[in-house]
Amino acid sequence: MSTVLVLLDHADTGALRGSVLELATVARDLAGDGGAVHGLWVGDEPLDPALPVLGRHGVSVVHAATTGAADPRLTPVLAEVLVDAVTASGATVLLALSTFENKEAVARFAVATGAGVVTDAAAVERDAEGRVVAAKTVLAGTWTTRCAVLTDPAVVLVKAGAVPAREVDADAPALPAVSAREVAVSERATRARVVERTAEEPTDRPDLAAADTVVVGGRGTEGDFTALEALADVLGAAVGATRVATDEGWIGHEAQIGQTGVTVSPRLYIGAGVSGAVHHRGGMQASGTVVAINSDPEAPVFEIADYGIVGDLFVVLPQLTEALRAR
Amino acid sequence: MSPTAGAGNVPGVRIVVCVKHVPDIQSDRALGADGRLVRDGGDGTINEVDENAVEAAVVLAEQVGEAEVVVVTVGPDDAEDAARRALQLGADAAVHVLDDDVAGSDAFGTAAVLAAAVRRLGADVPVDLVVTGMAGLDGLTSLVPGALAALLDLPQLTLAADVALADGEITVRRDLDHATEVLSAPLPALVSVSDRANEPRYPNFQRIMAARKKPVETLTLADLGVDPATVGAAGARTAVVEAAPRPPRTDRVLVSDDGQAGARLAAWLVERDLVRPAAPPTGEVL
Ligand SMILES: Cc1cc2nc3c(=O)[nH]c(=O)nc-3n(C[C@H](O)[C@H](O)[C@H](O)COP(=O)(O)OP(=O)(O)OC[C@H]3O[C@@H](n4cnc5c(N)ncnc54)[C@H](O)[C@@H]3O)c2cc1C
Ligand SMILES: Nc1ncnc2c1ncn2[C@@H]1O[C@H](COP(=O)(O)O)[C@@H](O)[C@H]1O
Numbered sequence: 001m002s003t004v005l006v007l008l009d010h011a012d013t014g015a016l017r018g019s020v021l022e023l024a025t026v027a028r029d030l031a032g033d034g035g036a037v038h039g040l041w042v043g044d045e046p047l048d049p050a051l052p053v054l055g056r057h058g059v060s061v062v063h064a065a066t067t068g069a070a071d072p073r074l075t076p077v078l079a080e081v082l083v084d085a086v087t088a089s090g091a092t093v094l095l096a097l098s099t100f101e102n103k104e105a106v107a108r109f110a111v112a113t114g115a116g117v118v119t120d121a122a123a124v125e126r127d128a129e130g131r132v133v134a135a136k137t138v139l140a141g142t143w144t145t146r147c148a149v150l151t152d153p154a155v156v157l158v159k160a161g162a163v164p165a166r167e168v169d170a171d172a173p174a175l176p177a178v179s180a181r182e183v184a185v186s187e188r189a190t191r192a193r194v195v196e197r198t199a200e201e202p203t204d205r206p207d208l209a210a211a212d213t214v215v216v217g218g219r220g221t222e223g224d225f226t227a228l229e230a231l232a233d234v235l236g237a238a239v240g241a242t243r244v245a246t247d248e249g250w251i252g253h254e255a256q257i258g259q260t261g262v263t264v265s266p267r268l269y270i271g272a273g274v275s276g277a278v279h280h281r282g283g284m285q286a287s288g289t290v291v292a293i294n295s296d297p298e299a300p301v302f303e304i305a306d307y308g309i310v311g312d313l314f315v316v317l318p319q320l321t322e323a324l325r326a327r
Numbered sequence: 328m329s330p331t332a333g334a335g336n337v338p339g340v341r342i343v344v345c346v347k348h349v350p351d352i353q354s355d356r357a358l359g360a361d362g363r364l365v366r367d368g369g370d371g372t373i374n375e376v377d378e379n380a381v382e383a384a385v386v387l388a389e390q391v392g393e394a395e396v397v398v399v400t401v402g403p404d405d406a407e408d409a410a411r412r413a414l415q416l417g418a419d420a421a422v423h424v425l426d427d428d429v430a431g432s433d434a435f436g437t438a439a440v441l442a443a444a445v446r447r448l449g450a451d452v453p454v455d456l457v458v459t460g461m462a463g464l465d466g467l468t469s470l471v472p473g474a475l476a477a478l479l480d481l482p483q484l485t486l487a488a489d490v491a492l493a494d495g496e497i498t499v500r501r502d503l504d505h506a507t508e509v510l511s512a513p514l515p516a517l518v519s520v521s522d523r524a525n526e527p528r529y530p531n532f533q534r535i536m537a538a539r540k541k542p543v544e545t546l547t548l549a550d551l552g553v554d555p556a557t558v559g560a561a562g563a564r565t566a567v568v569e570a571a572p573r574p575p576r577t578d579r580v581l582v583s584d585d586g587q588a589g590a591r592l593a594a595w596l597v598e599r600d601l602v603r604p605a606a607p608p609t610g611e612v613l
Contacts, residue, residue: 103469110474111473138358145358148369183405198507209504235602305579320593
């Protein structure tokens with residue numbers, strides 16, 4: 001029985017990131033009977049539209065924090081808000097999505113509070129002693145570990161798509177109470193300033209990190225992603241890429257999957273014209289089923305593919321798409 | 328020898344780069360019974376993105392002219408190899424924190440040791456800039472840069488894909504999941520760089536020979552005044568309770584396209600219920 005605080009990541013428009021609801025589900029399990037799930041909304045984007053969905057997912061209180069003139073998108077500012085909100089809510093566990101920004105913020109939170117942190121968790125539970133234990137894959141997805149957090153508060157950054165989001169079983173879940181506060185941020189948190197910020201255009205594809213199905217193109221596409229896009233349309237998939245493809249500017253940098261890009265673990269990964277370099281594998285090896293299409297029978301991607309086709313992606317992909325569409 | 332920038336009235340810049348020694352990602356890596364990485368077999372190397380960090384520091388130093396680049400590494404005996412590599416890539420001097428009590432450190436223990444090392448270097452000649460990689464490609468936690476900046480009370484400009492220094496201001500461009508940003512801060516500051524920041528130079532024969540003459544200073548926790556109880560396994564805030572290799576994929580299929588492979592793959596996917604009707608976008612709700 002405890003209070004678990006969930007950071008409510010949202011877009012610059014105020015739209016809640018869908019995977020946050022998965023964290024609310026994890027939080028309910030950790031909070032236990034009689035425990036509570038609180039949310040933390042940082043920034044002055046409109047919160048009201050998100051409240052009903054948060055209520056349906058078991059959030060009972062939302063701490064709505066503003067930071068005056070300080071830009072809350074600066075991670076040192078966010079870190080100070082986290083310290084304030086954990087104190088205000090009495091939370092013993094802090095959950096947030098495992099993004100680069102949140103890693104930075106919780107690193108500073110941990111220096112301030114002495115908290116232990118697990119990043120990139122695929123599952124979180126309490127062990128027999130009540131400790132928070134997180135499961136994650138490491139070493140480019142080749143090993144699975146379970147890691148106990150020894151501190152209070154405990155911080156776990158959870159990967160998008162870790163668990164399906166579940167609504168609470170109540171006919172009319174209550175709207176969360178809102179506790180608004182302005183956090184006085186220190187001067188040191190704003191010494192680096194945002195000179196320029198360009199938000200990514202929203203697409204109608206699922207979020208890469210959370211998607212159930214991911215279609216990925218590499219150098220073998222030679223910059224022509226039309227066959228991949230068509231397949232992704234049929235599958236409702238996200239489109240990802242290797243670093244070569246993003247470096248070439250064939251697709252945005254945010255599509256890069258791998259050790260220095262996004263980590264994905266969809267139910268289905270389909271790679272075309274991807275060699276399967278170890279840096280790329282590090283970001284996809286924990287996927288459920290891996291399909292690879294590559295013209296080189298020696299391509300390392302075949303070592304980890306459940307279904308490999310030695311062939312030309314420009315022939316195989318359109319045929320696959322057609323067959324699925326005709327179904 | 329290294330120019331002593333920043334000393335006296337020379338208007339130079341002093342840069343500290345943190346480099347980590349990690350098991351080569353091309354090798355078979357494993358975890359031991361204690362949940363820690365097995366670090367034997369000499370399969371270690373400098374964390375690849377830390378080469379980008381060294382390159383960024385060396386390029387800035389070259390641009391400034393009067394500058395010194397010192398690398399710091401925390402780790403067991405063979406971590407010195409990572410420091411040596413950084414010297415071959417153009418750093419001027421190295422510090423290796425070597426102490427049995429460091430073993431088992433989490434990100435915060437490591438950051439505490441790195442902070443103590445930077446403070447010690449700064450006691451002689453002020454440090455203007457600390458550069459790290461964006462992530463250790465072994466653990467991929469990316470917690471050390473933010474923790475180090477907090478401990479040293481420096482503004483942090485992380486994940487830099489581009490770094491520029493002008494008039495005592497450091498500016499970086501960074502690509503996030505949902506936005507691209509330009510951040511700027513006055514020195515002193517901490518920057519972490521991504522693998523997009525640059526193309527690390529290759530250590531040719533000349534550079535390798537030059538590196539041999541560069542100093543590597545070995546320091547212990549006692550030298551740095553760090554209490555061993557706060558770092559290493561003793562100070563760790565998390566503990567691995569279980570580690571297992573993922574089971575290998577079984578029943579793998581590899582076929583050559585005979586003109587029908589795409590259609591057969593479609594059937595295979597349908598049979599395994601891997602094709603779901605196109606779901607509505609889940610990126611954002613509302
Ligand atoms: C520090 C560091 C970090 C890195 N991080 C990442 C990362 O996060 N993510 C990442 O992806 N990479 C990363 N890389 C780069 C990585 O090492 C590889 O260079 C990259 O993944 C290769 O991309 P690729 O598979 O598209 O290209 P290639 O390796 O060139 O492979 C292209 C493949 O396409 C096949 N092909 C060509 N034509 C066809 C066709 N018509 N039909 C079918 N197949 C075809 C070829 O046989 C070949 O196997 C990193 C590198 C470094 C040094
Ligand atoms: N033991 C270490 N010695 C020196 N630098 C380190 C060490 N561990 C981490 N770093 C630095 O911190 C960065 C991020 O590492 P991490 O937070 O472990 O993912 C690395 O790229 C290094 O620059």
